[in-house]
Amino acid sequence: MENETIIPVAVLAGGADHGNGNYFKGLPPVATGPTVLAVDDDPVLVEAMYAVLSAAGCNVLTSTRGTKGVELLQHMRAVVDVVVLDYQMPVTNGAQLLPSMRRLAPTAKVLGISATDPDDLLPEFRDGVDKLLRKPFTRTDLISAVAALLPAAMRGIDQPLEIGVTRGNQTL
Helix, strand or coil: CCCCCCCCCCCHHHCEECCCCEEECCCCCCCCCCEEEEECCCHHHHHHHHHHHHHCCCEEEEECCHHHHHHHHHHHCCCCCEEEEECCCCCCCHHHHHHHHHHHCCCCEEEEEECCCHHHCCHHHHCCCCEEEECCCCHHHHHHHHHHHCCHHHCCCCCCCCCCCEECCEEC
């Protein structure tokens, strides 16, 4: 991986991947802000989203496996305000997971993320999410997209400190 610099984000609050695709960090949620469930098969991106959104004042639940993300939502649906859902994942993609997530948490907003051109996404994903964010994105893009999906009373999330992951020229 020449020309690729990865600066790992510190595992916060003792969080760790327990081999099942879920990262547990301080459950139940402890911040007073909105609760976000981030589901993406890239563990580095998941850690970066956790760090950025936590620093912005969100409670963050994460999963690196789509089906585990659905299970986590099933248990935490009463508190999840926004789901950040990747489109392209192995085994079960975001378009396949979206209907289950909508049934489990019909009031939660869904932010779809993908490196795929929006015109090339399956219509059920592109049209089924509340907002799309194209990868690569910055921490400001992520926070702004999440904030835009929240009710006005919950939009008080802040820009985080300088926490992130760098890959070549890309920083989250």
